[in-house]
Every structure is written in C-alpha cells, then in structure tokens.
Amino acid sequence: MLSSFNVSFNNLSGPLLQNDNLMKCNSVLGNPFLQRCRMVSSSAPADQQGRTGDSPKDPAPSRKPSHENRNSGFNSIQIASITSAAAIVSVLLALIILFFYTRKRKPRSRVSGTARKEVIVFTDIGVPLTFENVVRATGSFNASNCIGNGGFGATYKAEVAPGVLVAIKRLALGRFQGVQQFDAEIKTLGRLHHPNLVTLIGYHASETEMFLIYNYLPGGNLERFIQERSTRAVDWRILHKIALDIARALAYLHDQCVPRVLHRDVKPSNILLDEDYNAYLSDFGLARLLGTSETHATTGVAGTFGYVAPEYAMTCRVSDKADVYSYGVVLLELMSDKKALDPSFSSYGNGFNIVTWACMLLRQGRAKEFFTAGLWDGGPHDDLVEVLHLAVVCTVDTLSTRPTMKQVVRRLKQLHPPSC
Numbered sequence: 001m002l003s004s005f006n007v008s009f010n011n012l013s014g015p016l017l018q019n020d021n022l023m024k025c026n027s028v029l030g031n032p033f034l035q036r037c038r039m040v041s042s043s044a045p046a047d048q049q050g051r052t053g054d055s056p057k058d059p060a061p062s063r064k065p066s067h068e069n070r071n072s073g074f075n076s077i078q079i080a081s082i083t084s085a086a087a088i089v090s091v092l093l094a095l096i097i098l099f100f101y102t103r104k105r106k107p108r109s110r111v112s113g114t115a116r117k118e119v120i121v122f123t124d125i126g127v128p129l130t131f132e133n134v135v136r137a138t139g140s141f142n143a144s145n146c147i148g149n150g151g152f153g154a155t156y157k158a159e160v161a162p163g164v165l166v167a168i169k170r171l172a173l174g175r176f177q178g179v180q181q182f183d184a185e186i187k188t189l190g191r192l193h194h195p196n197l198v199t200l201i202g203y204h205a206s207e208t209e210m211f212l213i214y215n216y217l218p219g220g221n222l223e224r225f226i227q228e229r230s231t232r233a234v235d236w237r238i239l240h241k242i243a244l245d246i247a248r249a250l251a252y253l254h255d256q257c258v259p260r261v262l263h264r265d266v267k268p269s270n271i272l273l274d275e276d277y278n279a280y281l282s283d284f285g286l287a288r289l290l291g292t293s294e295t296h297a298t299t300g301v302a303g304t305f306g307y308v309a310p311e312y313a314m315t316c317r318v319s320d321k322a323d324v325y326s327y328g329v330v331l332l333e334l335m336s337d338k339k340a341l342d343p344s345f346s347s348y349g350n351g352f353n354i355v356t357w358a359c360m361l362l363r364q365g366r367a368k369e370f371f372t373a374g375l376w377d378g379g380p381h382d383d384l385v386e387v388l389h390l391a392v393v394c395t396v397d398t399l400s401t402r403p404t405m406k407q408v409v410r411r412l413k414q415l416h417p418p419s420c
Helices: 059-115 131-137 179-190 222-231 236-255 310-315 320-335 343-348 354-363 381-394 405-414
Strands: 146-149 153-161 164-171 200-205 210-215 271-273 279-281
Touching: 131 153, 131 164, 179 200, 222 271, 222 320, 236 271, 236 279, 236 320, 236 381, 236 405, 310 320, 320 354, 320 381, 320 405, 343 354, 354 381, 381 405
Parallel strands: none
Antiparallel strands: 146 153, 153 164, 164 210, 200 210, 271 279
16 A cells, blocks of 8 residues: 655666656656656556556545655755754854854953052062052063063063162063962962062062062173173182072072972073172072963973973973072083083084083093183182082982082082182
8 A cells, every 4th residue: 555655866777667646756856867757647547557556446545645745755855954054054153153252252351451450569669569650660661671581571670769670570471370370379479588589579460461570680680790701800709609699599499488489490591680799599480370381482391491401301390400400500601601502512513512511521631621711710720620510410410419409508608719
C-alpha cells in the first residue's frame, strides 16, 4: 500500500517509471542522470500507470497522502536549510552585539580611571603632592625633563615646589597587572627603607596613568658615572664605597624584607648617585609587579642582556643568586673600561662577554690589564685583585658556588681601603 516514493538527490541514473500519485517529478530532484522526467496524466487508467497495491475505486484517500508526503519530502530540505541559516545569523548577531557592547564599555572604564586622580603618599616631603601638581611639574611628561629610560618606563625630573625636586617614574601602561594588584604590591614596596635604596615617596595608579614618585638624586646614575670617569681621576675608595653600598642594598632586599624582594634587573642605569658618591638602588621590586608572562627590555625574562644570570635566561626560574650574578657583572664594569657586552669582545666570537674576559685574564696572569687606566697605579694591587676574584665568583655558573649578598658585604668590608 505504498502511497509515495521520494528519491531526490541520490544521483540515480536510468529510465524513470512515473506514476501521477506515487512518483512526481519533484520526487526525483537532484538526479541529473535520470532520463527526462515526463508528467503522466492523472486521468490515465491505473494499469497503464503501472500502479500496484492501490484501488482505483477510491482515488481520494490515495491522492491525499501522496500530496501531503510529497510536500513533506520537499519541505524537510527547506526546513533544514532555513534552520541552519537562522542559527548562523543568530550567532553572527550575538557576536556583533557583543563587539559593540565591549567597545562601549571601554570608554566608560577609561573615564572612571581618569576620574581617579589620587596620589598615595608614603613619605611627607612638606609639599602637597596631587596628580595635577606632579604632571604639571614634569611639563606633562615632556621629553626635555626626561632624565632616564628603562625597561619599566621613563623617569622625569620634576620641581613640585620652588627648590623641591623629585623624580617621577612613569610606568608603561599595559605592562603591569591590574590596578588593585598593583596597589597591593606597591604598598608593600613603600614600607621598605634602607640607606642605600631610593625613597619611594608615593605613587598614582589608574587605568590611564601609572607613576612612582622617588627622591631626586643629582649625581645621575652609575652608567653615566662609568662613561664619564675618563674625565676625572679614578679613586679606589669611591669605587669601593659604591660597590659596598649596592651590596648592602641587595643584602637588605634578600635577607631582611618580608616577603623578600628579588630585584631581577641590577645594572648601572638602576644605580643612582648623590653629590658625595653615595649609591642608591632604584627600581627594586618592580619586576614582581609584572604579570607572570610579561617581559621587559630585550629578554624573555625580567632583565637586560649582559646582566641576566644564565640559568635565569634559560629556565625563567629566578632566585637571589640571579641578583648576585648581575651584581658581579656591575662590579666588573665598575673596575674596568669595558661594558658587559663590549663591542671589543666581538673579535673573540659569540658568547664572549666581560665575565669570560675577566676569567681569561686571571687565568693567564694578566689581571693588571683588566682595570681601568689609573686604577691599578693608584689602588692597592692585592685588594684590587681580591675584588676582581670576588666579582668573578659572583658570576660562576654553579649557583651553590656563588656567594650570598651578605657574604659579599662581609668580604668588601674586609677589603675596606684606608681613609687618606
């Protein structure tokens, strides 16, 4: 009692037997190799149409299901297509709505961030520090007031009141964690006080601006001191004092702070001097404000090429011994005329740096050649060689062999040069 037969889209071929009630042309759509579909009149006798299993006496019941099923077979394809298209359109509309919604949200968050112009002050300097006052004192962070650039941002000189100078470190937006996490971390750093750390006076943090306020040191940084010392007499006592000051600051961060602080970017440009050549470590603790996947400078870790410990560069696992390595490189630069990655080392091949140069000269008994002009002649030879050995041992590959910063301080005190 088959009432309809639909074989559309089956790639069939051959002759087609048609029956007005059983099989219409629209029941064989999508079969291009079938012989041409010819409509057969419904008034033809049932035996001529090849109809089986149905009585011609009651054509109405036969025609009705044929009409319904024929439409059902055709509409199912339409329904599936319409449903799929509707689903795709719905997803696209949802994505478009979400896109415009998030774009509308961003300006709002920026407005709220701009409205929050509070400056948190840790140390009272006798002058009110407001957002507007600080920005105005830097000339809206004008390049003419820039006194240094680092991996975390640029530093500006600012006179917030007549005769009152501060240093403003403008942090690069997007490099640090969220404002709340930044607030929590920077407040921890604000509690750190040591004679050889720059004083963190205060800070501002919002979605649109982040800066730190430090005490201003007129002596510039150690990088400039090393570059310009060829114009002045080299005094071993001054170099020793600078080395000891930096070692004391790092020993404090490693051993006396809770939680302890790893600097991770010890280098000459992060060491500041005053008029009396007292040294102060800056940018301490800033690396911990970076997200776990963030980097700065030119390495895959928080640090600068030439000063990064090899195990830290290879594994990204940092310890206090990484700071010891960086300190050793700074100490080598302080005593020589070479930079960590001096261009003169290119003749020795790739991977040759100030550490390998110092080791080579010591091994060949040519330690005198390491020291900057005038230093060997004016300083005690034994003490100079001892400090050179100390710097080299700070940079050995084996972490257990490297001393702690507390041990470095102790050794430098033993080598204290006589005062005049």
